[in-house]
Amino acid sequence: MFHLLMKKDEIHLDDIGRILFGSAPPMFLVEVFLRALITYVFLLLIVKWLGKRMSGQLTIMEMAVMLTLGAIVSVPMQTPDRGILQGLILLLCAVGFQRGISYLGYRSHRIENITQGKPTLIVKNGTLQFENMRNDRISRQQLFSELRREGIFNLGMVDRVYLEACGLMSIYKQAHFGPGLPLYPPDDLPDETGEQLSANKADGWQACTNCGNIKLATDLNRCSNCKQNSFTHAIL
Numbered sequence: 001m002f003h004l005l006m007k008k009d010e011i012h013l014d015d016i017g018r019i020l021f022g023s024a025p026p027m028f029l030v031e032v033f034l035r036a037l038i039t040y041v042f043l044l045l046i047v048k049w050l051g052k053r054m055s056g057q058l059t060i061m062e063m064a065v066m067l068t069l070g071a072i073v074s075v076p077m078q079t080p081d082r083g084i085l086q087g088l089i090l091l092l093c094a095v096g097f098q099r100g101i102s103y104l105g106y107r108s109h110r111i112e113n114i115t116q117g118k119p120t121l122i123v124k125n126g127t128l129q130f131e132n133m134r135n136d137r138i139s140r141q142q143l144f145s146e147l148r149r150e151g152i153f154n155l156g157m158v159d160r161v162y163l164e165a166c167g168l169m170s171i172y173k174q175a176h177f178g179p180g181l182p183l184y185p186p187d188d189l190p191d192e193t194g195e196q197l198s199a200n201k202a203d204g205w206q207a208c209t210n211c212g213n214i215k216l217a218t219d220l221n222r223c224s225n226c227k228q229n230s231f232t233h234a235i236l
Contacts, residue, residue, distance in 0.1 A: 035077045035084050042088055043073055046095050061115045065098045117165030126156045126180045127225055128211045136163055144183045147171065154200075154235050155212040156180020179214055179234035181207035205234040 046069065072094060076087030105112035120132045122143060133143070143161065146169045152158060156178040162170040179202030207214050209232050213225040222229045 032078060038084060039073045039077050039087060042091060043069060046091050049095060061098070061101060065094060068094050119162040119164050119170070121160065122163050122169075123155070123158050123161035126158050126174070126178070127213045128155075130211060130226065138163060143169070147183055153183045154180040155183060155207070156214065156234065156236070177236065179205040179207070179236055181209065181212035181214075182232070182235050200235040202234040202236045206231040207234040
């Protein structure tokens with residue numbers, strides 16, 4: 001058995017052999033290669049068995065399984081006093097747990113919601129749902145960047161946005177676009193007198209800069225949704 005801990009006086013910066021090969025003999029590098037090859041092939045089979053979802057966007061449970069697999073395979077590949085069979089058995093146990101929990105989730109929606117998570121509504125009828133965004137720690141600019149990637153520069157174009165359990169956002173546009181909050185980046189927001197904003201300006205409408213809720217410009221009350229009192233011109 002090789003010593004895993006070294007004494008202070010055994011550590012020298014000019015000990016190139018120890019730095020490159022460690023305390024194990026150089027021949028152990030060949031064994032490491034064989035261990036890594038066997039474990040890698042076995043891990044590929046395990047991931048394939050887990051299903052196509054493991055190669056896509058991962059849910060919370062799938063991410064936990066992947067991290068577990070990484071922790072399992074590291075020791076059998078590198079530690080000379082540990083047999084590789086132990087790691088392979090642990091891999092089978094991990095995949096068995098995952099398959100079992102997935103089956104229970106298939107049989108019960110309650111278990112599925114606990115283990116897989118469920119979608120969260122973060123935009124409804126062009127208005128931000130701050131409580132849900134706060135619970136899932138989604139910032140306004142994170143959301144706005146996703147909307148801009150879909151060619152949406154006006155919150156009034158959005159009917160629903162769901163944050164899926166895997167972390168992706170599902171975006172549904174309004175059938176008929178209405179006035180809404182501009183979604184330009186903070187350092188690229190057009191002046192209210194600029195041609196771009198003037199051309200798209202929704203006359204008579206204002207949008208709450210906090211949540212995107214719209215109201216008539218003649219309405220001097222606070223936002224009916226978030227109770228803030230900061231508005232900008234809505235655009236179409």
